Amino acid sequence: MTYEEVLALPPFGVAREEKQAMLKEELLHLTQYHQAHCAPYARMMDTVGFSPRRVGRAEDIPFLPVRLFKEMELCSVTKEAVFKTMTSSGTTGQQVSKIFLDRETATNQQKTLVRIVSDWTGRSRMPMLIIDCPSVVRNRAMFSARGAGILGFSIFGRKKLYALNDAMELQTDAIRAFLAEHAGERILIFGFTFMVWQHFCKALKAAGERLPLENAVLIHGGGWKKLAAKAVSPAAFRAALQEVCGAVEVADYYGMVEQTGCIYLECEHGHLHASTYSDVIVRRAADFSPAPFGERGIIEVVSLLPKSYPGHALLTEDEGIVLGEDDCPCGRKGKYFKVVGRLKHAELRGCSDTYAAAFK
Amino acid sequence: MTDLEKYTNVFTELFAKSADEVKKLHYQDILEWDSVGHMTLISSLEEAFDIMMETDDIIDFESYEKGIEILKKYGVSFDA
Numbered sequence: 001m002t003y004e005e006v007l008a009l010p011p012f013g014v015a016r017e018e019k020q021a022m023l024k025e026e027l028l029h030l031t032q033y034h035q036a037h038c039a040p041y042a043r044m045m046d047t048v049g050f051s052p053r054r055v056g057r058a059e060d061i062p063f064l065p066v067r068l069f070k071e072m073e074l075c076s077v078t079k080e081a082v083f084k085t086m087t088s089s090g091t092t093g094q095q096v097s098k099i100f101l102d103r104e105t106a107t108n109q110q111k112t113l114v115r116i117v118s119d120w121t122g123r124s125r126m127p128m129l130i131i132d133c134p135s136v137v138r139n140r141a142m143f144s145a146r147g148a149g150i151l152g153f154s155i156f157g158r159k160k161l162y163a164l165n166d167a168m169e170l171q172t173d174a175i176r177a178f179l180a181e182h183a184g185e186r187i188l189i190f191g192f193t194f195m196v197w198q199h200f201c202k203a204l205k206a207a208g209e210r211l212p213l214e215n216a217v218l219i220h221g222g223g224w225k226k227l228a229a230k231a232v233s234p235a236a237f238r239a240a241l242q243e244v245c246g247a248v249e250v251a252d253y254y255g256m257v258e259q260t261g262c263i264y265l266e267c268e269h270g271h272l273h274a275s276t277y278s279d280v281i282v283r284r285a286a287d288f289s290p291a292p293f294g295e296r297g298i299i300e301v302v303s304l305l306p307k308s309y310p311g312h313a314l315l316t317e318d319e320g321i322v323l324g325e326d327d328c329p330c331g332r333k334g335k336y337f338k339v340v341g342r343l344k345h346a347e348l349r350g351c352s353d354t355y356a357a358a359f360k
Numbered sequence: 361m362t363d364l365e366k367y368t369n370v371f372t373e374l375f376a377k378s379a380d381e382v383k384k385l386h387y388q389d390i391l392e393w394d395s396v397g398h399m400t401l402i403s404s405l406e407e408a409f410d411i412m413m414e415t416d417d418i419i420d421f422e423s424y425e426k427g428i429e430i431l432k433k434y435g436v437s438f439d440a
Contacts, residue, residue: 083388084395103388107419114415125412137396154399155415158406 011275012332023058034310037076041310059290063313069097077308105308109261127182128157131191133164145257170203192222204244213245221253262303271336278303386423
């Protein structure tokens with residue numbers, strides 16, 4: 001199958017048997033593709049004794065620790081074909097991941113994001129409030145994960161307003177004018193979790209302001225660790241938000257720069273959902289064997305998207321639990337799961353967490 | 361001003377190139393038409409023609425030429 005054909009499948013409409021068969025087949029192709037096009041990857045596959053014959057299911061595809069993209073430059077296209085290099089948002093002193101994109105993979109990332117998010121937002125584009133400052137996308141030469149996230153989501157916005165100025169101050173008057181101009185329309189709000197908390201939620205509360213956002217959907221992501229450290233739970237986050245902007249719909253998402261495009265969005269039942277184009281496998285820390293549903297372990301993410309770099313099977317530094325497959329009450333097919341935290345000793349990292357490091 | 365002129369003007373103003381130059385442009389050919397420039401281009405075109413494009417069309421909009429084809433779907437007329 002070409003990735004075009006994969007993407008033509010409904011994002012949340014392929015049941016287990018068909019999906020797992022497709023994943024195994026396509027992940028195997030990707031593994032062999034990267035073996036042929038990325039010499040360091042090929043050596044790793046030799047070292048682990050990879051043999052296509054021993055792959056009976058998607059779980060048998062060798063995974064790379066996500067950290068490897070910080071330590072090595074892994075690329076499956078020629079240098080000339082790379083047209084964008086994405087980096088994770090590392091703070092000073094931390095190493096950043098480097099992800100090499102050619103046109104094909106970059107375009108597929110955007111297309112995939114559209115397929116997944118449209119399932120939540122519908123096909124029409126909405127007035128969009130971005131909880132960040134305009135300068136985050138201004139430096140085009142250095143594209144952080146934060147800028148890339150905002151830009152990727154910008155496609156869902158019609159008119160856009162940055163809610164903060166470059167001094168990170170909430171522009172309440174401009175927001176009120178924007179909301180008045182779009183009265184009666186559904187509004188999309190996008191931002192990184194820590195930004196939304198620190199510069200939107202808390203800023204509104206401190207100013208004693210309330211915004212009429214009953215008819216809005218807020219999509220946020222980028223890490224909970226910093227808020228967890230402040231003892232802000234997802235439920236408290238949601239409650240605080242609704243206190244300052246009414247019964248706004250809130251959806252968290254899980255995703256990482258190493259697999260941009262394939263994000264996992266939270267449904268109304270609080271479950272993160274894997275789309276047709278990617279999957280999650282939870283592994284036991286003791287021996288990396290796949291854990292049964294309901295058991296806590298290390299999250300591996302697999303995706304059929306990465307072609308310009310060997311990032312199709314990655315072991316993250318997050319812990320989670322797969323809750324079930326194909327039977328979430330929201331009706332979406334595929335696995336659903338939750339993230340329970342970061343592995344101990346893993347570096348503090350994540351788009352919003354990196355920024356949060358400056359707020360200690 | 362014809363719609364074609366209006367369309368070309370959006371490109372020339374945004375990318376600071378001549379009309380002849382923009383007619384050959386593809387996405388990512390020049391620094392200005394990167395992913396940030398792309399979203400600005402789309403907003404400018406939507407404003408100029410008072411239309412709202414679908415996400416798929418925004419992704420497929422990969423050149424000046426291709427854009428003409430896409431905008432026809434939204435009732436923009438490029439006939440001389």
